[in-house]
Amino acid sequence: MNNIVLIGFMGCGKSSVGLRYAQMQGIEFVDTDQLIVEKQGRSINEIFATDGEKVFRKMETDCLKELLAQKNKSFVLSVGGGVPIREENRKLLKQIGTVIFLKASPNVIFRRLRNDKTRPLLQNENPRGRIMDLMSSRKQFYEAAADYVLDVDGKNFDEILTEIGDIIKAENN
Ligand code: S3P
Numbered sequence: 001m002n003n004i005v006l007i008g009f010m011g012c013g014k015s016s017v018g019l020r021y022a023q024m025q026g027i028e029f030v031d032t033d034q035l036i037v038e039k040q041g042r043s044i045n046e047i048f049a050t051d052g053e054k055v056f057r058k059m060e061t062d063c064l065k066e067l068l069a070q071k072n073k074s075f076v077l078s079v080g081g082g083v084p085i086r087e088e089n090r091k092l093l094k095q096i097g098t099v100i101f102l103k104a105s106p107n108v109i110f111r112r113l114r115n116d117k118t119r120p121l122l123q124n125e126n127p128r129g130r131i132m133d134l135m136s137s138r139k140q141f142y143e144a145a146a147d148y149v150l151d152v153d154g155k156n157f158d159e160i161l162t163e164i165g166d167i168i169k170a171e172n173n
Contacts, residue, residue: 003097004168006078007145009135010119011112012104013152014078017160022076024161031078032063039063048120057086064092082121084145085138093145098171100164101146105153106132 004021006014015031022029033044036059040047047056060083067077077096083089093099110128113119122130143149148167152160 004076005093005097005099007084008102010081011109012102018076018078028075030075033080035063045120068096084141090145099147101142101149102152106135108153
């Protein structure tokens with residue numbers, strides 16, 4: 001089986017859906033943020049505060065390169081919302097596996113993340129505006145990186161899992 005890569009904006013459900021789908025398939029789940037936090041021994045907030053976003057983006061690319069080198073094992077990968085911005089990353093994602101974009105609207109994201117303190121990019125007085133700005137500048141990159149786009153608005157967890165299963169089934173036929 002080809003690996004599955006989930007991309008999309010912060011709060012679109014990549015990690016929770018990815019973890020569940022991996023459990024259902026009996027394969028490993030990996031998440032770039034988790035790998036970076038483990039390797040660094042620091043939270044994403046701390047990395048942004050001490051080293052800045054640029055250094056964090058380099059860590060993400062290094063992480064993808066390491067995962068590509070492990071292509072012999074099957075996994076579901078969830079990547080941070082900013083990963084598809086870099087062209088180099090988009091190429092790496094495609095090499096790693098089948099890329100599915102979990103697409104959620106800014107309103108849904110805002111409702112989910114309005115009290116979140118773990119996303120450094122949203123810690124300002126106008127998180128709704130920030131979400132809308134980031135989303136409109138990133139949309140093109142998510143679409144360019146994706147093999148499939150899955151609209152998640154209004155869908156429950158099980159429906160999303162079923163749709164991922166359908167995509168993968170159709171691809172393997
Ligand atoms: C980011 C998304 C976060 C995390 C970091 C930056 C982004 O991951 O990598 O806070 O630039 O969109 P999630 O998408 O898992 O929240």
